[in-house]
Amino acid sequence: MEKVGLSPLDPSSFSRPELAIVTEILINLNVNFDKKILLGDVELSVKKIDESVNEIILDTSKLNISSIYDVESEEKLEYNLSDPLPEYGSKLTIQLPKKESNSYKIGVKYETHPDASGLQWLSRNATAGKKHPYLFSQFQPIHARSVLPCQDTPAVKTKYTATISAPQEFTVLMSAICNGTKELHGGKLSHFVQKVPIPSYLIAIAVGVLESRKLGPRSHVWAEKEIIEECAYEFANTEHQLKTAEEICGPYVWGIYDLLVLPPSFPYGGMENPCLTFVTPTLLAGDRSLANVVAHEIAHSWTGNLVTNRNFEHFWLNEGFTVFIERKIKERLESPQSQDFDAYTLVSDLNETINRLGKDSPLTKLVVDLKGVHPDDAFSDVPYEKGQTFLRYLEMTVGGPDVFEPFLRKYFDTFKYKSIETKDFQAFFDSYFSENPAIKSIDWQTWLHSPGMPPIIPDYDISLAIVCDNLIEKFLKWDGEGVIPITPDDKKDLTSSQIIYFLQVISEAEPQSIKKLEALNAVFGFDNVKNAEIKFRWLRTCLKANWEEKVHIVLTWINIVGRMKYVRPLYRDLYRWEAIRKRAQENFLANRHNMMHMSAYTLVKDLHLEL
Numbered sequence: 134m135e136k137v138g139l140s141p142l143d144p145s146s147f148s149r150p151e152l153a154i155v156t157e158i159l160i161n162l163n164v165n166f167d168k169k170i171l172l173g174d175v176e177l178s179v180k181k182i183d184e185s186v187n188e189i190i191l192d193t194s195k196l197n198i199s200s201i202y203d204v205e206s207e208e209k210l211e212y213n214l215s216d217p218l219p220e221y222g223s224k225l226t227i228q229l230p231k232k233e234s235n236s237y238k239i240g241v242k243y244e245t246h247p248d249a250s251g252l253q254w255l256s257r258n259a260t261a262g263k264k265h266p267y268l269f270s271q272f273q274p275i276h277a278r279s280v281l282p283c284q285d286t287p288a289v290k291t292k293y294t295a296t297i298s299a300p301q302e303f304t305v306l307m308s309a310i311c312n313g314t315k316e317l318h319g320g321k322l323s324h325f326v327q328k329v330p331i332p333s334y335l336i337a338i339a340v341g342v343l344e345s346r347k348l349g350p351r352s353h354v355w356a357e358k359e360i361i362e363e364c365a366y367e368f369a370n371t372e373h374q375l376k377t378a379e380e381i382c383g384p385y386v387w388g389i390y391d392l393l394v395l396p397p398s399f400p401y402g403g404m405e406n407p408c409l410t411f412v413t414p415t416l417l418a419g420d421r422s423l424a425n426v427v428a429h430e431i432a433h434s435w436t437g438n439l440v441t442n443r444n445f446e447h448f449w450l451n452e453g454f455t456v457f458i459e460r461k462i463k464e465r466l467e468s469p470q471s472q473d474f475d476a477y478t479l480v481s482d483l484n485e486t487i488n489r490l491g492k493d494s495p496l497t498k499l500v501v502d503l504k505g506v507h508p509d510d511a512f513s514d515v516p517y518e519k520g521q522t523f524l525r526y527l528e529m530t531v532g533g534p535d536v537f538e539p540f541l542r543k544y545f546d547t548f549k550y551k552s553i554e555t556k557d558f559q560a561f562f563d564s565y566f567s568e569n570p571a572i573k574s575i576d577w578q579t580w581l582h583s584p585g586m587p588p589i590i591p592d593y594d595i596s597l598a599i600v601c602d603n604l605i606e607k608f609l610k611w612d613g614e615g616v617i618p619i620t621p622d623d624k625k626d627l628t629s630s631q632i633i634y635f636l637q638v639i640s641e642a643e644p645q646s647i648k649k650l651e652a653l654n655a656v657f658g659f660d661n662v663k664n665a666e667i668k669f670r671w672l673r674t675c676l677k678a679n680w681e682e683k684v685h686i687v688l689t690w691i692n693i694v695g696r697m698k699y700v701r702p703l704y705r706d707l708y709r710w711e712a713i714r715k716r717a718q719e720n721f722l723a724n725r726h727n728m729m730h731m732s733a734y735t736l737v738k739d740l741h742l743e744l
């Protein structure tokens with residue numbers, strides 16, 4: 134069902150940038166931890182596109198607006214704030230001042246709501262140091278509107294500057310370059326500038342008592358002091374990853390590349406906020422084995438942040454390309470086998486998602502229809518894995534990386550600083566490869582618009598999987614009597630990725646007996662593993678075996694770790710287990726106040742709770 138009032142060009146936004154567009158944003162906010170609000174003002178530079186309009190339309194969500202004015206004359210402007218559309222917010226229509234020129238500066242004084250969907254206000258207990266509160270944001274896909282009035286569509290890209298005031302002991306970080314801090318009335322003012330035009334979902338802020346360590350010539354890692362050394366070790370390869378990405382994609386335009394390791398409630402593995410990637414502490418495996426997420430976020434510096442999906446129906450242009458580049462970084466820094474191993478093993482995750490959503494579900498298409506569907510409800514690994522599979526297929530079809538990588542660089546250069554749709558990519562591809570007869574065989578319609586698994590899975594090098602397959606077969610065939618047919622010797626040559634794959638296949642097989650799993654744990658030590666990807670799959674395997682003793686461990690973990698990639702499947706597993714269902718629902722209800730809005734919003738549905 135279509136939602137009334139939303140744009141015909143972006144079904145997730147009220148704004149109409151084709152009529153009047155925001156061209157620059159100036160943010161001036163104070164952080165109030167006691168009230169859990171940001172308060173201050175924004176100044177929006179606006180350009181009229183259609184001469185006949187006298188208004189600008191913005192997205193807002195739960196903002197408490199006190200005045201809207203013409204910055205030059207300081208005259209108050211008339212505005213209308215619509216009734217809220219749940220999860221989309223309210224449409225803010227502002228009458229533009231009457232004047233000759235087509236350019237305006239509009240000021241909005243306001244404060245955010247303590248439940249702003251794009252912010253998480255953490256109490257001191259939810260931090261590592263337990264002494265100070267913490268604030269962080271997550272605006273993708275459409276939560277920027279809960280923090281500032283804006284055209285909250287990725288079709289609009291603007292530069293921004295910000296001045297943020299916070300208590301003295303806190304560090305303020307943003308998805309921008311910090312160009313100075315100064316003390317003021319016992320507090321601290323921090324100034325930021327983002328000179329590259331970005332969509333609203335890439336504006337980001339974090340405020341905490343933080344330290345940093347240098348990682349390389351253009352990178353620092355930020356975190357609470359309790360984990361900062363661990364973070365510096367884990368992400369020591371950042372500069373290598375960045376350089377490799379530049380070799381593949383072209384020059385890095387963002388100046389610095391910093392990392393912020395957030396408290397564990399952060400809902401995603403990573404978020405590609407420009408100049409300052411946000412990452413979950415679940416990447417701290419102790420052996421750098423999960424740092425591919427950083428390669429993924431680095432890749433977004435081109436795919437998503439430079440060339441951006443015009444609306445979230447084309448999210449695969451952001452994520453499919455990013456996974457594709459992430460694996461090319463892995464290929465160069467590790468080996469072609471490890472690149473293919475990742476692609477091959479993630480096909481089974483994709484399969485699980487498509488079975489869960491239904492192979493005919495419209496949400497399994499690469500290009501989705503988001504009219505009446507909130508992007509947070511559409512989120513899955515389909516745009517990631519089906520998207521990268523399509524790109525691997527295209528690469529293979531046109532003649533391999535030697536031909537495809539120069540095309541990619543040309544694509545980034547042509548569409549940098551722009552927002553595009555799938556048809557723009559397709560037209561560019563067709564024109565670039567117009568002399569290549571192989572492109573005639575590409576069935577764009579099926580790849581882009583048919584539901585279900587990708588029509589073709591490329592011939593990946595599966596040598597790293599074969600050794601695991603032998604062990605998996607031995608384990609699955611074992612009847613649980615006598616000694617487990619896997620020895621510590623079998624395990625010692627396996628990489629973390631191979632152990633993840635091993636457990637992934639076991640978790641997808643028939644439920645195993647608790648006795649067999651105890652024996653497996655004795656060989657691998659899964660109960661004490663630090664690597665979150667392994668822990669996650671181990672816990673899922675245990676739940677499938679109805680191993681009651683593990684329920685408490687699962688609940689304890691998901692009460693701390695907010696990463697939806699883990700929390701949602703584990704809650705869904707608990708829900709499926711009838712005897713545990715109520716306990717899972719009660720646990721969620723007791724802990725939802727510690728979660729970010731988007732996590733609680735999606736979990737209510739996963740747990741079939743009517744709230």
Ligand SMILES: CC/C=C\C/C=C\C[C@@H](O)/C=C/C=C/C=C\[C@@H](O)CCCC(=O)O
Pocket residue numbers: 273274400401402403404445446448496501508509510511512513515516696697698
């Ligand atoms: C077909 C999908 C259509 C629309 C979805 C659009 C936006 C999805 C929205 O819910 C926000 C996504 C934000 C993602 C941020 C980071 C991810 O890349 C993390 C991936 C999972 C993880 O590793 O934890």
Ligand SMILES: [Zn+2]
Pocket residue numbers: 429433451452455
């Ligand atoms: Zn991504």
